[in-house]
Amino acid sequence: MSEVEGSAFAPWPLTALDVPALRAAGRRPVPLRQFVLKVHSRCNLACTYCYIYQGRDRSWRGRPARAATATMRRTAQRIAEHVDRHGLREVRVDLHGGEPLMNGPEAVLEYAAAVRAELPEGRGAHITVQTNGTLLTAATLDRLAAAGIRVGLSLDGGTAALNSRRTDHAGRPSWPAASRAARLLAARPDGYAGLLCTIDLAADPALVYHSLAALRPPSLDLLLPHANWTAPPPGLPHRAPWAARGAREVPYGQWLATVFDLWWDGEPGPRVRLFSEIIALLLGLPSRTESVGLSPSAALVVDTDGAIEQVDSLKTAYEHAPATGLDVFRNTFDQALDHPGVAARQLGIDALGAVCRGCPVVRVCGGGNYTHRYLEGSGFRQPSVYCADLEHLIRHIAHRLDTALTYHNSVTLPDRESPQRGPGSASGEDWGALQGRTSRTRR
Numbered sequence: 001m002s003e004v005e006g007s008a009f010a011p012w013p014l015t016a017l018d019v020p021a022l023r024a025a026g027r028r029p030v031p032l033r034q035f036v037l038k039v040h041s042r043c044n045l046a047c048t049y050c051y052i053y054q055g056r057d058r059s060w061r062g063r064p065a066r067a068a069t070a071t072m073r074r075t076a077q078r079i080a081e082h083v084d085r086h087g088l089r090e091v092r093v094d095l096h097g098g099e100p101l102m103n104g105p106e107a108v109l110e111y112a113a114a115v116r117a118e119l120p121e122g123r124g125a126h127i128t129v130q131t132n133g134t135l136l137t138a139a140t141l142d143r144l145a146a147a148g149i150r151v152g153l154s155l156d157g158g159t160a161a162l163n164s165r166r167t168d169h170a171g172r173p174s175w176p177a178a179s180r181a182a183r184l185l186a187a188r189p190d191g192y193a194g195l196l197c198t199i200d201l202a203a204d205p206a207l208v209y210h211s212l213a214a215l216r217p218p219s220l221d222l223l224l225p226h227a228n229w230t231a232p233p234p235g236l237p238h239r240a241p242w243a244a245r246g247a248r249e250v251p252y253g254q255w256l257a258t259v260f261d262l263w264w265d266g267e268p269g270p271r272v273r274l275f276s277e278i279i280a281l282l283l284g285l286p287s288r289t290e291s292v293g294l295s296p297s298a299a300l301v302v303d304t305d306g307a308i309e310q311v312d313s314l315k316t317a318y319e320h321a322p323a324t325g326l327d328v329f330r331n332t333f334d335q336a337l338d339h340p341g342v343a344a345r346q347l348g349i350d351a352l353g354a355v356c357r358g359c360p361v362v363r364v365c366g367g368g369n370y371t372h373r374y375l376e377g378s379g380f381r382q383p384s385v386y387c388a389d390l391e392h393l394i395r396h397i398a399h400r401l402d403t404a405l406t407y408h409n410s411v412t413l414p415d416r417e418s419p420q421r422g423p424g425s426a427s428g429e430d431w432g433a434l435q436g437r438t439s440r441t442r443r
C-alpha cells in the first residue's frame with residue numbers, strides 16, 4: 001500500500017503532516033538509537049492475542065521466513081552508516097521475530113556478528129534477543145552469552161494457568177518449555193535482559209506480579225494490549241475519543257495501580273519499566289520509552305526482506321500501517337526519518353491533539369503509546385484509548401510519591417554518629433524503609 005492509500009486510514013500524519021515544512025522551519029530529526037531487526041518472520045506459537053499474526057496487517061505472509069545473509073549485511077551497513085554520520089557512541093539492537101530462535105541460534109548470532117563487524121571502531125551495540133523461550137536451551141544460552149547477546153523472555157505470568165493464551169499451533173501449552181527457559185535465565189543474571197508481559201484483565205494482578213517476580217528477572221515490562229479507538233481493548237467499551245478524559249471505567253489503570261502498590265510497598269523486586277518511567281517523569285526527567293512521556297521516538301524496524309518499517313504495534317491499526325515504502329537496499333535510515341509516520345513520533349507535544357495538549361498530566365502521559373491513539377479515517381491525533389486508565393495510574397503514583405516525600409520531610413533523620421530514637425525521629429526501621437523506597441526509584 002502506498003502512503004496515499006494509507007492516508008484514507010490515517011490522514012494525520014500521512015498527508016496532513018508537512019515534513020519538508022517542518023525541516024525548513026528548523027525542526028531536525030533525532031538520530032535513531034534503537035534498531036529492531038526481524039530475524040525470522042514466523043513463530044512456533046499461536047498466542048491468541050498476538051498483534052503480529054492476529055493484527056490487521058498481514059504483510060508477514062509475503063515476507064521471507066528468515067532474513068537472508070545479504071539482508072543482514074546490508075542492514076548492518078546501514079546501521080553503521082547512521083552511527084558514523086551522527087557520531088553515535090552506541091546503539092541498541094533488538095533481534096525479534098516471529099520467534100527469532102525458530103531454527104536455532106545461528107541466524108541470531110549471524111545478525112549480531114554482522115552488526116558488530118560493520119560498526120566503526122570505538123562504537124558499540126547492546127544486543128538483545130526477544131524470545132518466547134520455548135526453544136531456549138543451556139547450549140543456546142552459552143552461545144548467546146559468548147556473543148554478548150542478552151535474552152528477553154515473553155510470558156503472561158509465572159504459572160501455567162496465567163500462560164493459557166500462549167499455546168502452539170496445535171493448542172499445546174507453551175508453559176512447560178517457557179518455564180524451563182525462565183529457570184535457565186534466572187541462573188544466568190548477566191545474560192538476562194528481563195521479562196515482557198502483556199496485561200490480561202482477567203488475570204489477578206497480584207498473582208501475575210508475584211509469580212513473575214519469583215522468576216527473578218532484572219526487569220519487567222508490563223504492556224497494555226495494543227488497541228485503538230476503532231478496535232478497543234478487552235474490557236473497555238467503544239467510545240468517542242473526545243469523551244476519553246474522565247471516563248469512569250479504568251480497569252487497566254486499577255490493575256496497574258494494584259501492581260504498583262505491591263512493587264512499591266513490597267520487598268525489592270524487578271525494575272518495572274513503566275513505573276520507573278512514570279516516577280522519572282514526575283520528577284522532571286525525560287522518558288526512555290514510547291509508552292509515556294514526550295521524548296522523541298528513536299526506534300525503527302527492519303523486516304526479514306529488508307523493508308524499513310515504523311513499529312510492529314502499528315500492525316493493529318490497518319493493513320500495512322507500519323510501512324514506510326523504504327528498504328535498506330535502496331534507502332538510508334536518514335531518509336526514513338523524514339517519513340511522516342516516523343517524523344510524527346518525534347514531535348513530542350506537537351504531535352498531540354487539543355484534548356491532550358490541554359491535559360494536566362500531559363508531560364507525564366505524553367498521550368500514551370502512539371499506536372493507541374489511532375482512529376480509522378482520522379489517524380493518530382487522538383488521546384490514547386487508555387486515556388482515563390493512564391491518568392488514573394499517573395495520579396495514583398504521584399499520590400504515593402507525594403506521601404513518601406511528605407513522610408520524608410516530616411521525620412528528623414538520625415545523626416550518623418549518634419542515632420536518635422523517640423517521637424518524631426526516624427527509627428532504624430523507618431530509615432531502612434525510606435532507603436528502600438528511594439533506591440527503587442533509581443533508574
Ligand code: SF4
Pocket residue numbers: 244245355356357359360361362365366367368383384386387388390391
Ligand atoms: S495526555 Fe494522556 S491522560 Fe491526558 S488526555 Fe492525553 S491520553 Fe489522556
